[in-house]
Amino acid sequence: MSRIQADLVLLLVALIWGAAFVAQKNALAHVGSFTFIAARFAISGLLVLPLALRERSKSKDISINRTHAFDLALLCVSFAGAVVLQQVGLEKTSVTNAGFLTGLYVLFVPVICRVIYKQTLSILIYPAALLSIAGVFFLSGGELTAVSPGDGLVLLCAVGFAIQVALIGKIMAAVKAPFRICLLQYASCALVALIAALAFEHPTLENIMKAALPILYAGAISGGIAYTLQVVAQQYTPASDSAVILSGESVFAALTAAVMKGERLTPTGASGCMLIILAILMVQFGPYMLAKRKS
Structure with missing residues (x-):
């Protein structure tokens, strides 16, 4: 897979995730x-x-051993923690605040890659990340409501997603086992959520069946397909660049809400969309333009 193909796959992932917001909102009416x-x-x-089983049988020379155990454990914890914190935080803060604070992971990823993993980043990644954050802010309405306890949870969620994106890039550089890594993420997240559901909620088969369609979309398309594509594509696109491209999720969420829910995209929101698109274009074409200019 080429870099351009990987970037396009990540853009598709952002589209699928953006559409999942509507499915998620519909599901929470029942479960x-x-x-x-x-x-x-x-x-x-x-x-x-x-x-994952097929990958294991065909790639016997590739093993997930003790040297990768810490990174894999941290990946599972950060992914499961981010997903759960986002859900709990959404119940305690406004959608506007949650949307902006979650989007901060775009800024955290290059910091983690540079400071912790000592990776060399493109000079364009910093302005692109800032443009993306500004875009998410305007897309959220251009203002934040009063600070609430949920804001801290959502901010921690952004840190969790940033660690997850950065770790995927690091792990995939050493272990070419995307499907097994995805399975670990999904299983850990499902297990943590199941324990919490049994402890704090009263799940019934009847209510789950009422939410069957959005659960299937979120599980099969947004989860099984999109998250897996993310892991595969990040073998070819740096983590910091991936974060900026994935921020397009906010744009697609707004467009999906406008089409399926009749929600109106304000001029401020449209400006935010344009900034995010500009950030994605910087990451996609900027390196080629700089290389051409130097030559």
Whole structure:
């Protein structure tokens, strides 16, 4: 897969994730957050399981050993923690605040890659990340509501997603086992959410069936397909660049809400969309333009 193809795959992932916001909102009318997460990622895990087993049988020379154990454990914890914190935080803060604070992971990823993993980053990644953050801010309405306890949870969620994106890039550089890594993420997330659902909610088969369609979309398409494509594509696109491209999720979420829910995109929101698109174009074409200019 070429770099351009990988970037296009990540853009498709952002589109699928953006559309998942509507499905998620519809599902929560029938089931609790933890029940939704558990059901969603159980489906994702079942879908990727055959691919993981096939990968293991065909790639016997590639093993996930003790040297990668810490990174893999941190990946599972950060992914499961981010998903759960986002859901809990959404119940305690406004959608505007949650949308902006979650989007801060775009800024955290290059910091993690540079400071912790000592990776060399493109000079364009910093202005692109800032443009993306500004875009998410305007797309959220251009203002934040009063600070609430949920804001801290959502901010931690952004840190978790940033660690996940950065770790995927690091792990995939050493272990070419995308499907097994995806299975670990999905299984850990489903298990954590299931324990929380049984402890704090009262899931019933009847309510789960009422939310079957959005759960299937979120589990099969947004989870089983999109998250897996993310891991595969990040073998070819640096983590910091991936974060900027994936921020397009906010644009697609707004467009999906406008089409499916009749929500109006304000001029401020449209300006935010344009800034995010500009950031993605900088990451996509900027390096080629700089290389051409130097030559």
